[in-house]
Amino acid sequence: MAAHLPRWSFDLDQARARVGCCHYADHKITLSRHLVVHLSAAEVDQALLHEIAHALAGHRAGHGPQWRRAAARLGYTGRRTVAVPAARLQARWLARCPHGHEYRRHRRPSTVAYCRPCSQRGEWFALEWTDQG
Ligand SMILES: [Zn+2]
Ligand SMILES: [Zn+2]
Known part of the structure; x- marks a missing residue:
C-alpha cells in the first residue's frame, strides 16, 4: 500500500456491514476486523486494492470510470462492492x-x-x- 499511497495510513475498524472504507479527509484506509478474518489473504489484498483505487480516484469518482481505471491499473479483479460470502459468516x-x-x-x-x-x-x-x- 505504501507504494501507491505514501502519505496514507492503514487501520482496522469495528464495522460489521462493510469490509473496507476509504477515509478521504483523514488519508486513511480501514478494513473491518470482524470481517477480514473470514477472508483469504488474496481476498484481503483485493479488498485493499478496492479502497486504494478509491483513494487514487477521489471521493467524487464513486465507482465510476475513474475509479474503475484506477482499480484495473492496480490489478483489482473484484466488483463494485467487497463482501464476505454469507455462508462463511x-x-x-x-x-x-x-x-x-x-x-x-x-x-x-x-x-x-x-x-x-x-x-x-x-x-x-x-x-x-x-x-x-
Ligand atoms: Zn467501493
Ligand atoms: Zn427448546
Missing part, C-alpha cells in the same frame, strides 16, 4: 431441541447446555451439536 455448529429451538456457535461448546426456553417450562433437553461446516 454462519456459525458452523448447530443444535436443535425437540421443540425446534435452534442454536448456532462458531466453536463446539465444551460444556453441556440445555435449551433455555424449554428448561424454563421444566423440560430439560441437553443440546447436541452437529458440525455444519
